Amino acid sequence: MAEVAVRVVGLTWGCWKCCESTVCVLGLTSKRLRDYETGNQAVEVAKCLLIGAGKADIAECLAPSVKGIASHCTVCGAVQDNFDLRREARERYYWDDDNAAYDALADGSVDDAAWREIEIGEFPW
Numbered sequence: 189m190a191e192v193a194v195r196v197v198g199l200t201w202g203c204w205k206c207c208e209s210t211v212c213v214l215g216l217t218s219k220r221l222r223d224y225e226t227g228n229q230a231v232e233v234a235k236c237l238l239i240g241a242g243k244a245d246i247a248e249c250l251a252p253s254v255k256g257i258a259s260h261c262t263v264c265g266a267v268q269d270n271f272d273l274r275r276e277a278r279e280r281y282y283w284d285d286d287n288a289a290y291d292a293l294a295d296g297s298v299d300d301a302a303w304r305e306i307e308i309g310e311f312p313w
């Protein structure tokens with residue numbers, strides 16, 4: 189069965205509550221540069237890839253949300269606001285003009301059929 193190479197992309201920023209630096213997951217991308225906007229399925233895929241990359245601490249901070257995935261602060265556990273997160277991601281994307289502002293958290297592959305169900309949104313977030 190065909191597989192699609194998928195990357196879990198995140199960014200590091202200061203938590204709104206405790207101000208400590210924390211890693212938030214933005215979404216999943218493939219070479220088609222799409223992210224997902226669905227809940228549980230994408231979260232499970234992201235968790236599997238992160239655990240596979242030895243980043244269980246980040247995987248534990250993920251939860252489904254209305255707009256895809258929600259990240260909790262790895263330090264204090266506060267939910268990070270997706271609206272602010274995505275605005276920050278867009279700003280970094282446009283100002284830096286490449287993907288360097290993002291963290292490549294994990295790489296892996298997903299079954300093609302499953303990926304087609306997940307990818308809906310457009311990059312950049």
Ligand SMILES: [Zn+2]
Nearest residue numbers: 203206261264
């Ligand atoms: Zn925090």
